[in-house]
Amino acid sequence: MPLTDKKYADRIQTAFAKYPDKRSAVMPLLYLAQEEYGWVSPEGIAEVAELCEMDPTQVKSIAGFYTMYSEHPKGKYWLQVCTDLCCALGGADQFYEELKQELGVDDGGTTEDGLFTVEHVMCLAACDKPPMLQCNFHYMENLNMDKMRAWIAEKRAEAAKAKK
Amino acid sequence: MAETVRIIINDVEYEVPAGMNLVDAAKWYAGEDIPVFCHHPKLEPVGMCRMCLVEMGSIEKDRATGQVLLDDQGQPKVRWFPKLQTACTSKVSDGLVIRTRTEQVTDARENVLEFLLTSHPLDCPICQKGGECPLQNLTMRHGPGTSRMVFTDKMQLDKRVPLGDLIFLDEERCIQCARCIRFQSEIVGDDLLAFHERGRTLQIISNSTPEFDSYFSGNTTDICPVGALLTADYHYSARPWEVAEVPSICPHCPVGCNTSLSTRLDRDFGGRAMIKRVMPRQNEQVNEIWICDKGRFGHYFTRDSSRLCDPLVRDGSLTPKTWADAQLAAAAALKAASGDVAAIAGVGMSNEDLFALRQLLAGLGSDRLGAWPPTHTGADIVAQVGVGQDTNLSTLGRGDVVIVIASDLEEEAPIWRLRLKQARDRGAYLIVMNARRTRLDDFATETIHYETGQAAQALTSLWGAPMENTAKAAISTARHLIIVAGAEGLTLAGHRSLMQTAANLLIETGHVGKANNGLLGVFPGANFMGLHYLGYTPEATLDIARKPPKALIVAQADLLADDPAAAEWLSQVETIINLDLFEASGLNALAQVVLPIQSFAERDGSFVNGERRVQRFYTAQGPMGQALPAWQVLQRLGEHLGQGRAKGSAAAVMQDITRAVPVFANAGYARLAQVERQFPDVGGDDLYYGGTAYANKGGLGVQIPTAADSGDVPAPAPAAAVETPKPRGRLLVVPTIRLYNRERTFLPSTLVHPRIPEPYAEINSADAKKLGIHDGDLVTITVENIPALRVRAHVNGGAPKGTVILPRHLSDTAAPLAITVGEVSKA
Amino acid sequence: MQHILLRGRDIPDIWKFDVYTRNGGYDGLKKAIGMKPSEVIDVVKASNLRGRGGAGFPTGLKWSFIPQNEPVKYVAVNADESETGTFKDREIMETNPHQLIEGAMICAWAIQATAVYIYLRGEFWDIAHALDERIGEARRAGFVGENVLGSGWSCNVYTHLGAGAYICGEESALLNSLEGKLGQPRVRPPFPAQKGGGLYGEPTVVNNVETLTNVPWIIMNGADAYKQIGTEQSPGTKIFCVSGHVNKPGNYELPLGITFRELLYDHAGGVPGGRAMKAILPSGGSGPIIRVTDEVLDTKLTYEDLGKIGSILGSASVIVMDETVDITWVAAKVTKFFKHESCGKCTPCREGTYWLDKVLDRIMANQAQPGDIELIDDVAKNMQGITLCALGDFAANPIIHTIKNFREDFMQHMATAAVPADADQRKPTRPGVAAATTVPGRLEGKRDTATTGTPARRDKEIET
Numbered sequence A: 001m002p003l004t005d006k007k008y009a010d011r012i013q014t015a016f017a018k019y020p021d022k023r024s025a026v027m028p029l030l031y032l033a034q035e036e037y038g039w040v041s042p043e044g045i046a047e048v049a050e051l052c053e054m055d056p057t058q059v060k061s062i063a064g065f066y067t068m069y070s071e072h073p074k075g076k077y078w079l080q081v082c083t084d085l086c087c088a089l090g091g092a093d094q095f096y097e098e099l100k101q102e103l104g105v106d107d108g109g110t111t112e113d114g115l116f117t118v119e120h121v122m123c124l125a126a127c128d129k130p131p132m133l134q135c136n137f138h139y140m141e142n143l144n145m146d147k148m149r150a151w152i153a154e155k156r157a158e159a160a161k162a163k164k
Numbered sequence B: 001m002a003e004t005v006r007i008i009i010n011d012v013e014y015e016v017p018a019g020m021n022l023v024d025a026a027k028w029y030a031g032e033d034i035p036v037f038c039h040h041p042k043l044e045p046v047g048m049c050r051m052c053l054v055e056m057g058s059i060e061k062d063r064a065t066g067q068v069l070l071d072d073q074g075q076p077k078v079r080w081f082p083k084l085q086t087a088c089t090s091k092v093s094d095g096l097v098i099r100t101r102t103e104q105v106t107d108a109r110e111n112v113l114e115f116l117l118t119s120h121p122l123d124c125p126i127c128q129k130g131g132e133c134p135l136q137n138l139t140m141r142h143g144p145g146t147s148r149m150v151f152t153d154k155m156q157l158d159k160r161v162p163l164g165d166l167i168f169l170d171e172e173r174c175i176q177c178a179r180c181i182r183f184q185s186e187i188v189g190d191d192l193l194a195f196h197e198r199g200r201t202l203q204i205i206s207n208s209t210p211e212f213d214s215y216f217s218g219n220t221t222d223i224c225p226v227g228a229l230l231t232a233d234y235h236y237s238a239r240p241w242e243v244a245e246v247p248s249i250c251p252h253c254p255v256g257c258n259t260s261l262s263t264r265l266d267r268d269f270g271g272r273a274m275i276k277r278v279m280p281r282q283n284e285q286v287n288e289i290w291i292c293d294k295g296r297f298g299h300y301f302t303r304d305s306s307r308l309c310d311p312l313v314r315d316g317s318l319t320p321k322t323w324a325d326a327q328l329a330a331a332a333a334l335k336a337a338s339g340d341v342a343a344i345a346g347v348g349m350s351n352e353d354l355f356a357l358r359q360l361l362a363g364l365g366s367d368r369l370g371a372w373p374p375t376h377t378g379a380d381i382v383a384q385v386g387v388g389q390d391t392n393l394s395t396l397g398r399g400d401v402v403i404v405i406a407s408d409l410e411e412e413a414p415i416w417r418l419r420l421k422q423a424r425d426r427g428a429y430l431i432v433m434n435a436r437r438t439r440l441d442d443f444a445t446e447t448i449h450y451e452t453g454q455a456a457q458a459l460t461s462l463w464g465a466p467m468e469n470t471a472k473a474a475i476s477t478a479r480h481l482i483i484v485a486g487a488e489g490l491t492l493a494g495h496r497s498l499m500q501t502a503a504n505l506l507i508e509t510g511h512v513g514k515a516n517n518g519l520l521g522v523f524p525g526a527n528f529m530g531l532h533y534l535g536y537t538p539e540a541t542l543d544i545a546r547k548p549p550k551a552l553i554v555a556q557a558d559l560l561a562d563d564p565a566a567a568e569w570l571s572q573v574e575t576i577i578n579l580d581l582f583e584a585s586g587l588n589a590l591a592q593v594v595l596p597i598q599s600f601a602e603r604d605g606s607f608v609n610g611e612r613r614v615q616r617f618y619t620a621q622g623p624m625g626q627a628l629p630a631w632q633v634l635q636r637l638g639e640h641l642g643q644g645r646a647k648g649s650a651a652a653v654m655q656d657i658t659r660a661v662p663v664f665a666n667a668g669y670a671r672l673a674q675v676e677r678q679f680p681d682v683g684g685d686d687l688y689y690g691g692t693a694y695a696n697k698g699g700l701g702v703q704i705p706t707a708a709d710s711g712d713v714p715a716p717a718p719a720a721a722v723e724t725p726k727p728r729g730r731l732l733v734v735p736t737i738r739l740y741n742r743e744r745t746f747l748p749s750t751l752v753h754p755r756i757p758e759p760y761a762e763i764n765s766a767d768a769k770k771l772g773i774h775d776g777d778l779v780t781i782t783v784e785n786i787p788a789l790r791v792r793a794h795v796n797g798g799a800p801k802g803t804v805i806l807p808r809h810l811s812d813t814a815a816p817l818a819i820t821v822g823e824v825s826k827a
Numbered sequence C: 001m002q003h004i005l006l007r008g009r010d011i012p013d014i015w016k017f018d019v020y021t022r023n024g025g026y027d028g029l030k031k032a033i034g035m036k037p038s039e040v041i042d043v044v045k046a047s048n049l050r051g052r053g054g055a056g057f058p059t060g061l062k063w064s065f066i067p068q069n070e071p072v073k074y075v076a077v078n079a080d081e082s083e084t085g086t087f088k089d090r091e092i093m094e095t096n097p098h099q100l101i102e103g104a105m106i107c108a109w110a111i112q113a114t115a116v117y118i119y120l121r122g123e124f125w126d127i128a129h130a131l132d133e134r135i136g137e138a139r140r141a142g143f144v145g146e147n148v149l150g151s152g153w154s155c156n157v158y159t160h161l162g163a164g165a166y167i168c169g170e171e172s173a174l175l176n177s178l179e180g181k182l183g184q185p186r187v188r189p190p191f192p193a194q195k196g197g198g199l200y201g202e203p204t205v206v207n208n209v210e211t212l213t214n215v216p217w218i219i220m221n222g223a224d225a226y227k228q229i230g231t232e233q234s235p236g237t238k239i240f241c242v243s244g245h246v247n248k249p250g251n252y253e254l255p256l257g258i259t260f261r262e263l264l265y266d267h268a269g270g271v272p273g274g275r276a277m278k279a280i281l282p283s284g285g286s287g288p289i290i291r292v293t294d295e296v297l298d299t300k301l302t303y304e305d306l307g308k309i310g311s312i313l314g315s316a317s318v319i320v321m322d323e324t325v326d327i328t329w330v331a332a333k334v335t336k337f338f339k340h341e342s343c344g345k346c347t348p349c350r351e352g353t354y355w356l357d358k359v360l361d362r363i364m365a366n367q368a369q370p371g372d373i374e375l376i377d378d379v380a381k382n383m384q385g386i387t388l389c390a391l392g393d394f395a396a397n398p399i400i401h402t403i404k405n406f407r408e409d410f411m412q413h414m415a416t417a418a419v420p421a422d423a424d425q426r427k428p429t430r431p432g433v434a435a436a437t438t439v440p441g442r443l444e445g446k447r448d449t450a451t452t453g454t455p456a457r458r459d460k461e462i463e464t
C-alpha cells in the first residue's frame, strides 16, 4: 500500500490529527492518493477507504463530487482555465480556444506527449487578473498567448532534457 | 397515549401525537396524502425531492397570556410562512396549520413533477414498475399532460447497470431521491450505495468488492419510487398487473417474514401459476416491510427439476408407483413394525403436517417424535419465558437492553439483526456475546468474546460478576431485557444449559411475561417452535439415534446432508419411509418408500415463528408432479391403517389442532387471516410511499402466549454444567451457519451462486503458523467418524485460538452437526 | 483612509507575524480574553457588523444563538469563496492572514469554542499551506492552542481544503464536507448554531473570512468607532471586488455607502476605451443584474439601498459589463456555472439548471424555438423559493432579471431564429408551450388537480 509508505506518514498523521473522526480525513487523503497515482485511481480509493474506515463506495462518491479530484489519468501539467463570466469578459474564451489550438487538443484532452491536459473550469477567485489558469493547483494569472507559448516550450524542453 | 397536539389541516382540526412527522400524521389521521418521493416513513427525512411542499403557518398566540389571537371573523389568526415548506421535514407541533390544496401548492407540485420528468425517459410501457410506480401515479394526478422539455438529446444513460449480481440500475429512470442509499446506511448499516458526481449527472453507484454485497439489497427495489432499481430475476420478467399477490411466509429462518408471492400463469411452467417474485408483506411486529435476499431469491427450489414428483417404492431399486400402491407399501411396513416406530420431522414442516404425523404415530402406539436438526433445544424454555406477547423489536430503544449470545445473527436471522441494529440506533444497549467476532459486533454497544463453548458461563459471570461493569449496570436498570440465544459452538446439552441460564437471568431480573422482555431462540428453519408445540424434540431425535426403531418416518429432514454421523444408526432401521421434496436425497438410498410432498409454495398451511407467532401461508404456485401436502399424505396413510378419514383441507386440520392442542386454541385460519391497519400506512392503495406489494391481506397471525404471559412464571432451574469437548492437542471444530449455502432449499437459486462462499474454514493465525498453513491454502479437516472435508483455509483473524470455524452446508461433504474435536492439515 | 481589512496595502509585510504584532496584532484577542465571552458578543452585536458572506446576517446575533452549556462547540470559517467575481477573502488571507486568525479566535472565545476550522476552496492550496504556517506562529506565541494566553481555555485552529465545489460555501454543505460527507446542504432546522445542526452535530458558528477579519478592529476600537464608518444600517468598510470592464479591476476596501459612481469611476478607473457601462452584477453571478443608469450610479452601496434598485449587496462582487456585451450571453454563462455547481440534491435546482442551460444553448446558437424566452423565464420562476438551499434561487435570478431588464438582447437571438415574429409574445400556458412539444397520447386528460377535488383513487378516504 503505497499510501502507508513512510513518505506520507507525517501527512496522514497530520490529517487524522485535525478531526475528531477518521472519516473527515477523506478529503486530505484523497489529495494524497492523487499525488501518489497522478489521479484518484481505484487503488487510491481502496487505500483511502481502508485508512478512513469507510466503504470504498463512499470514498468514490466523495472523489466524484469534487472537480479537483480527477478520476482519470491526467497530463503532467493539468491546466484548468477559468472561462467563467469575469474572465470571459477579459478575453478568457478566446484565450482558451487558442490554447487548445496551440496544444492540439479538445476540452478535457491530454497532449500526445502526456505533458498537458486542458480543461475549462468555473470561477477561481482571480477575476481581476484574466485570463488565468490553475496549473496543478498553482495559479498563473494575467496571461496571454505569448506568455503561454513560452511557458509550454519551456516545459517541453524540460521534459525532453529529463528524458535524456 | 403519548402527548398530543392540535393541528389544522385544510381547515379541519386534528389531534395527533406530538413530534410526529407531518406527512405521516396527515396521512394517518386526516387521510390527507401529501405527495412525496424522497420521504419514506422508515427513513430520516431529507427534504430533497421538494414534492411535499405545503402552505404552512402557526396559530398566533398572545405572548404573555398564551391565548389564541382571533381575527375579525373570530377565527384563529395564522402567521403564514412566506414560502412553501416541505411537509416531510416538519414535525407536528401545537397550532401548526397547513393547507395542501391551494393553487400555490398545486402549482408547486406540478412544477416539481415537471422538473422530475424533464430527464426521465418516460418508458413506462416497458418498465417493470409501471402500474405500481409512485412517479407514474403522481404524474397521473399532478403531472403536466405534455412536456415542455423536448430535446432530441434528452438524457441518454445506461439502462442496465448491474449493482452487484442481484440488482440492476436503470440510470435514466433514477430520480435521485436517495431512498436506496439511505436504506442501506440507516436501516442496514452497510454503506454500500452512494451518489457519484453531482448536479444532473448524479448517479447511484456501488464501489465495494464485491459490489453491493448486502443481504438486504432487494429491499431497495421495493422502496425505489420509480423503476430505476430492479431485481435481476424480475427485470423484464412480468408486469405488475399480470401477477396475483399471494400472501405467504418465508420458509428459511425463524423470523417468519411475511411475504407476498407474485404469481402468474406462466408458459415457462406449463401454464401453471408460477412465482415471479417474492415481496415483503407488511407486518410491523415481524418484519416491518423488509425481507432479506434469501427470502426474496430463495424460492427457486420450489419448482426445480430436483423436486421429487412421484411416489417411489423399493422393488430391488426405488421404482415409481401409484399413490395407492405406495401408500399400501408404507402402511404394510408400518404395521409390520408393530408399534416400534418413530418419526423425525424437519423444521420446514407446517403445523398441519406435524399434527398429522403425530396422530399417525399415536395411532400406531408411538410417541417418539424427533425434531430435526438436533442442534438447538430449549423451545420448551422459550414456551415458558419467551418474549412477552406484543413484543415488537421496533419499539426497543433507550433504556432497553438486548443480549445476543452464541449466534451469528446476520447469517441466522437477518431481519432480527436489521431490527436490532435499529434498536441500537434508537439507544438500546446491545450486548453481543460470542466466542468469535460476528457482523453484529459492528453494531454492538458492547461486545464480549468468551472462550469457545463457554456461553452459559459467560452469561452467568456477566450478570453475576462481583465487579460493577457497564453491561451489568445497564441490565440492572433495564426497562426491557431480551436475550437472543443461538447454539453456535455448543453441543445440544450445552445449548440447553445456555437457554436455562438465560431464562434464569430473565426470571431473576423480572424480565419475563411482559412485552419486549424474555427469551428469543435463534432456531433453525421456519417452524422450530411449531415442532415443539406439537411434541417434537431434538432430545427425542437423539433417543431415536441411540435406539433405532424398526420403522422410521422421516419428513422433510435431510438427515445425511446435515449429519454425516447419522448413516451409522440409520443402517439399523429396517424400514425408512421418507417424505421428501427432492429426488436425489442421500436418505433415499436407504428408504423403502419415498413419498413426494409439496413445498410451502404449492399448498397452504401455517408455521410458528421464533417469536411464537402462528402465521398462515397460502397456495401460490402450481403443483409439482404428484406431490401432495404432507398432512394429506400422512392422513391417507392413516386411512390405510384404519385411523379414520383424512381431512379435506389444511383449514380443517388446523381446526382439529385448535381443539387438541390448547396453545393453538386461538389459531383457527379465520383468526390467523385477520388484519388491522398498520402504521406506517404503506400498503394498499398507497400512491407514494412506494412499497410495491406491502399490503397485508393474508393476516397478521396470532402470537402464542408464554406460560409467564399467562401469569405462570417458573422458578429458576439449575442449568446443568456441561463440558465442552476437550481438544487435547487437536482443534475444536465449530460448525457455523451461513445464510447463503448449498442446502437443497437454496441451491436452485442460481442467481445467488456468485454470493455463496466457496467451502472454507477459518483458522487462527497462531494455529495456522504451527501447522504451516497460509491464508488461501487448501486444507483437509478430519473429524472422527465422518468423511474428511477439503476446504480453503482463511487465516483472517476470524477464528479464536484453538478453533476452526467451519460453516456448514458449503460443500457436498457434510460438516459435523455440532462442536467437536478434529484435525487440520494441508491438503 | 486606513484599511481595516486590507492592511497589507498600508503595511506591506503585515502577513509576517512580527510585523503584525508590532502593529497591534493580537491585541484584540488579548483584550477579548480579558472580557467575559458574553461581553465580547455584546460588543460585536452593538457594532452592527453584518455577515460578509452574502446574506448580511448580524454577526453578534448569530454568535448569541450558541447554547452556552454545550461542552463542544466549533467555529467554521467560510473561505470557500467561489462566487463568480469574488476574490476578496483570498487577498485577506494572502496579505493579512493573522488578522483572520485573530478574529476567528475572538469569535471562538466569545462562544467558547473548542476548535476552529478554516474551510478553504481547494484551489487555495498555496494559501492554505501558508496559513498553516501562520497558525503555527500564532500557536507558538500562545494565541492558539492549549491554554490560550494563560486563560485556561484551549482552542486549536485547522485549515481544511475543499476540492472544487461552489456549493461547499453554503454553510451546511460546508459542514458536511468537513465531516467527510458529500458536500450537499442539510435540511434546516436544526441550524448550525443548534445542537444537532452544526459540525459533528455540535453548535457551530459559520462566518465568512471578511466578517471575522473585522472583529479584532471592533474589539480594539469599540462598536461606536465602527459605526462611525459606513451607514447606520450598514456600518463598517467593505471590500468591493471589481471585475469585468473597468480599467482597474481589483479589490477596494471602502466604507459602505459609497456610490457605484465613486467605486467604478473614481476608484476602478471607469470603462476601457471610454465605452458606456451597460450592466452591473453587484453581487456576482447570483444576484439580480441591473441596467446602468445615472440613478443606479448614484446609488449607495449598502445592504438597504441596493434593495431599492432591485438587487442585493451580497458579497459585493461588482461585475461590470460595457455596451458590447450581449446579456443573453451573460445569462448563458452564469447558467452554465450554476448547472455545473448544482449539487443535485433537490429536484428543482438539479433539473431546472439542466433545462435552462439546454434552452439557453439553443438560443445562443440562434436556434431558439418560439416562446423560449417565456419558457426559461417560467422555468426559472418555478425554481424560485422551493429549493433546499439558496443556490436554486441564485440560479433563477440571472434568468429572471436578465429577461426583465434586457429583454431586447434576447429578442436579438429570437429575430435571427427561424420562428414567427410574434412567437415570444405568446404566453406560456401549461401544459405545453407549443403544439410541437406535445407527446402524443401521453397521459392526456388524465390529469386531475387537487384544487378541483380529490383524485378518484382516494375518494372514499377523504370524507373526513
Ligand SMILES: Cc1cc2nc3c(=O)[nH]c(=O)nc-3n(C[C@H](O)[C@H](O)[C@H](O)COP(=O)(O)O)c2cc1C
Pocket: C050, C051, C052, C053, C054, C055, C056, C057, C059, C078, C079, C080, C081, C082, C083, C166, C167, C168, C169, C170, C171, C172, C206, C207, C208, C209, C211, C212, C389, C390, C391
Ligand atoms: C450556494 C451558496 C454559496 C455560498 N458561498 C459562500 C462562500 O463562498 N463564502 C461565504 O462566506 N459564504 C457563502 N455563502 C453564504 C453562507 O451560507 C453563509 O451564509 C455565510 O458563510 C455566513 O457567514 P457570514 O454571516 O459571515 O456572512 C454561500 C451560500 C450559498 C447558498
Ligand code: SF4
Pocket: C167, C184, C185, C341, C342, C343, C344, C345, C346, C347, C349, C350, C387, C388, C389, C390, C391, C392, C393
Ligand atoms: S438548490 Fe441546488 S445546490 Fe441547493 S440543495 Fe438543491 S440541488 Fe443542491
Ligand code: FES
Pocket: B035, B036, B037, B038, B039, B046, B047, B048, B049, B050, B051, B052, B053, B086, B087, B088, B089
Ligand atoms: S422533499 Fe419532502 S418528500 Fe421529498
